[in-house]
Amino acid sequence: MAECEVIIVGAGPAGISCGYVLAKAGVDVVILERGRFAGSKNMFGGIFFADQMNKLIPDFYIDAPVERFVAKKHYSLLINDSEVSLNIDSEEHKKPPYNHSYIVRRSVFDKWFAEKAKEQGATIICGTAVTDFVWDGNKVVGVKAGTSDDPENVLTGDVVVCGEGANSMLSEKAGLRNRLSMRARCISVKEVIQLGKDVIDERFGLTAREGAAYEYFADATPGMLGDGFIYTNMDSLSVGVGVVISEMYGAGNSACPNELLDRFKSHPCIRPLVKGGKTLEYSAHMIPMDGYKNLPRFYTDGLMLVGDAAGFVNNSICHEGVNMAMASGIMAAETILENRGRRRYDAGALRQYERRLNNSFVLENMKSSRDFIDILRTHKELLNDYPHLIKDVITTYFEVSDVPKSSLKRDVIRMVRGRISFVKAARTFAAILKGGI
Numbered sequence: 001m002a003e004c005e006v007i008i009v010g011a012g013p014a015g016i017s018c019g020y021v022l023a024k025a026g027v028d029v030v031i032l033e034r035g036r037f038a039g040s041k042n043m044f045g046g047i048f049f050a051d052q053m054n055k056l057i058p059d060f061y062i063d064a065p066v067e068r069f070v071a072k073k074h075y076s077l078l079i080n081d082s083e084v085s086l087n088i089d090s091e092e093h094k095k096p097p098y099n100h101s102y103i104v105r106r107s108v109f110d111k112w113f114a115e116k117a118k119e120q121g122a123t124i125i126c127g128t129a130v131t132d133f134v135w136d137g138n139k140v141v142g143v144k145a146g147t148s149d150d151p152e153n154v155l156t157g158d159v160v161v162c163g164e165g166a167n168s169m170l171s172e173k174a175g176l177r178n179r180l181s182m183r184a185r186c187i188s189v190k191e192v193i194q195l196g197k198d199v200i201d202e203r204f205g206l207t208a209r210e211g212a213a214y215e216y217f218a219d220a221t222p223g224m225l226g227d228g229f230i231y232t233n234m235d236s237l238s239v240g241v242g243v244v245i246s247e248m249y250g251a252g253n254s255a256c257p258n259e260l261l262d263r264f265k266s267h268p269c270i271r272p273l274v275k276g277g278k279t280l281e282y283s284a285h286m287i288p289m290d291g292y293k294n295l296p297r298f299y300t301d302g303l304m305l306v307g308d309a310a311g312f313v314n315n316s317i318c319h320e321g322v323n324m325a326m327a328s329g330i331m332a333a334e335t336i337l338e339n340r341g342r343r344r345y346d347a348g349a350l351r352q353y354e355r356r357l358n359n360s361f362v363l364e365n366m367k368s369s370r371d372f373i374d375i376l377r378t379h380k381e382l383l384n385d386y387p388h389l390i391k392d393v394i395t396t397y398f399e400v401s402d403v404p405k406s407s408l409k410r411d412v413i414r415m416v417r418g419r420i421s422f423v424k425a426a427r428t429f430a431a432i433l434k435g436g437i
């Protein structure tokens with residue numbers, strides 16, 4: 001049986017951030033990771049929101065393996081065979097610190113970050129899946145790997161931080177959350193498609209290390225709560241779709257995630273962007289959709305949950321996940337450092353962790369968009385009818401013919417009146433403003 005001061009489960013951004021801060025302060029910290037190396041099991045869409053990383057490692061992007069910075073954002077409604085989109089191309093975002101938004105590939109980026117934590121003195125043991133906690137009464141005092149009770153597979157510590165990601169069995173075992181529900185998880189599939197840098201620059205209108213983040217809604221995942229995305233790496237594209245699992249298997253839908261991705265890639269507005277590429281990677285991962293109102297308990301005696309394991313993802317339009325994971329990891333580390341002198345890590349002492357979260361952007365942002373998913377679930381017109389109406393209004397109004405504009409305007413007004421109730425629409429948008437974004 002081995003011993004250390006702090007045990008961290010999972011070398012994702014949450015676990016590594018926590019380990020980095022603790023090791024820097026001289027704590028004997030061990031991070032256990034089931035993958036062959038940090039990042040080997042990890043995938044995401046692609047935008048690394050870097051404000052937390054800049055606090056740990058200022059100007060990290062000079063040294064880190066970032067693909068590109070996000071110079072352009074593109075929000076798009078796919079409707080049948082058409083597209084209506086909004087482009088954001090800001091010169092401000094093309095200068096350091098690049099709006100704190102970079103495109104990275106997790107398999108290389110997490111590995112780099114883990115090395116930085118090791119340089120601070122953290123021990124990272126890969127290829128080790130934690131299967132359970134070790135308890136002393138109601139207090140977590142360590143972790144077990146493997147299925148046997150062999151003491152060789154036990155590591156004890158003063159406190160454990162669980163950063164095992166979206167599918168956190170350990171947090172269920174600790175009684176901090178209920179069984180995961182299909183409503184509370186989104187499944188995403190993603191391909192990394194190789195294309196030359198010049199081809200990507202030309203297709204997306206980029207130069208040098210400029211990158212683009214394209215988000216697609218409406219018929220990207222037809223009739224289902226989800227979205228599609230394309231992010232430009234240096235010489236490849238990350239292309240994917242994500243759908244709430246209960247939507248995929250409910251209400252007569254029976255599409256597989258891979259079929260949805262194939263459908264997305266063959267849309268007439270997406271096909272030219274990915275044309276001629278070679279698939280380098282194919283992966284799938286879950287995203288927590290717990291939302292602010294269904295978050296688990298974040299701590300118990302001897303244990304704190306960080307990152308996706310605690311449900312810290314803001315599922316509004318911005319997809320904040322990594323920054324929240326890192327922030328929670330840092331706050332867990334600060335809580336440990338605060339209590340280190342007394343070696344007191346019972347639930348009373350760890351309450352400080354929740355206090356920190358409550359005073360931070362993590363729970364503030366989740367609270368601000370607390371109703372986002374519920375609004376989309378109950379107002380399906382936002383996913384179907386409204387996008388179709390927007391496209392019909394725009395194409396009708398901008399049609400060039402000998403029909404006078406005054407007549408087109410009347411057609412547009414008739415179309416809008418016939419297809420939406422203004423009272424209902426006003427209520428929906430008021431709800432979105434109040435708790436949706």
Ligand SMILES: Cc1cc2nc3c(=O)[nH]c(=O)nc-3n(C[C@H](O)[C@H](O)[C@H](O)COP(=O)(O)OP(=O)(O)OC[C@H]3O[C@@H](n4cnc5c(N)ncnc54)[C@H](O)[C@@H]3O)c2cc1C
Nearest residue numbers: 010012013014034044045047130164165188307308321322
């Ligand atoms: C398709 C997709 C797109 C996304 N896009 C974005 C985006 O653009 N921007 C953004 O900010 N966020 C995005 N996210 C969310 C973001 O990826 C997560 O919020 C973030 O990775 C959470 O970090 P984490 O450290 O909590 O968990 P993870 O990154 O999942 O890391 C958990 C680690 O724990 C390890 N592990 C798990 N169980 C065990 C165990 N029992 N024992 C040992 N090790 C274990 C895993 O192997 C993994 O390395 C996206 C997610 C997905 C799936």
